[in-house]
Amino acid sequence: MSALRKVxxxxxxxxxxxxxxxxxxxxxxxxxxxxxxxxxxxQLRREEVDLVVTDIKMPGMDxxxxxxxxxxxxxxxxxxxxxGYGTQAxxxxxxxxxxxxxxxxxxxxxxxxxxxxxxxxxxPAALQTPAxxxxxxxxxxxxxxxxxxxxxxxxxAAPFIGLVYALFLPVVGLGIAAKYGYEAMLQNARLRxxxxxxxxxxxxxAAPFIGLxxxxxxxxxxxATLAWMAGRAAFATRRAx
Numbered sequence: 001m002s003a004l005r006k007v008x009x010x011x012x013x014x015x016x017x018x019x020x021x022x023x024x025x026x027x028x029x030x031x032x033x034x035x036x037x038x039x040x041x042x043q044l045r046r047e048e049v050d051l052v053v054t055d056i057k058m059p060g061m062d063x064x065x066x067x068x069x070x071x072x073x074x075x076x077x078x079x080x081x082x083x084g085y086g087t088q089a090x091x092x093x094x095x096x097x098x099x100x101x102x103x104x105x106x107x108x109x110x111x112x113x114x115x116x117x118x119x120x121x122x123x124p125a126a127l128q129t130p131a132x133x134x135x136x137x138x139x140x141x142x143x144x145x146x147x148x149x150x151x152x153x154x155x156x157a158a159p160f161i162g163l164v165y166a167l168f169l170p171v172v173g174l175g176i177a178a179k180y181g182y183e184a185m186l187q188n189a190r191l192r193x194x195x196x197x198x199x200x201x202x203x204x205x206a207a208p209f210i211g212l213x214x215x216x217x218x219x220x221x222x223x224a225t226l227a228w229m230a231g232r233a234a235f236a237t238r239r240a241x
Contacts, residue, residue, distance in 0.1 A: 008038070009033045010034045019107065080119050
């Protein structure tokens with residue numbers, strides 16, 4: 001290779017640009033970096049590059065929009081997408097825009113060098129997607145079981161939640177009505193003694209039901225709290241592994 005191939009790496013994480021520079025600098029490439037799409041487009045207006053490598057999630061314009069802008073203005077310039085959170089929809093959109101590869105972080109040195117070489121040779125985009133691309137991000141792999149457990153817990157809890165609403169909503173409504181009636185009676189000197197007597201009577205009548213509510217609800221609240229704490233501990237341990 002008689003001249004250095006210039007690679008523009010666009011990522012708000014400087015570690016990515018450093019990784020590309022470390023791998024490609026001794027392989028006949030000159031690596032330049034940009035921290036966002038606007039900075040990348042400005043560099044492309046000032047100088048020619050042989051390859052653009054871009055992340056998807058960045059402040060402002062994202063990497064997919066940048067890829068579409070580059071291919072619209074410079075269709076001969078290959079673009080490689082590098083992301084840690086890309087979806088199948090993102091990959092389909094990127095391939096429709098004409099990108100050369102859709103890579104998922106973390107990248108090995110072989111993936112960095114191989115994808116750059118293939119993109120510059122004009123290899124078909126379908127051959128650019130490496131096997132790790134089908135792997136879900138670590139955080140998504142941890143969150144999926146948590147979501148399933150949450151859905152199962154809500155399924156079993158739904159009848160009890162409905163029972164609580166059915167039992168207590170009428171009581172709450174009657175309590176509100178009684179409160180306003182009690183306050184109105186207090187305003188009348190003749191009815192004030194009767195209002196006080198009714199309040200004590202209502203307290204005596206309601207006490208067993210309030211106790212029953214605590215007996216019914218507190219065990220479920222305790223079980224839910226223990227399950228939530230156990231789930232968090234289990235998933236924290238799995239994430240650490």
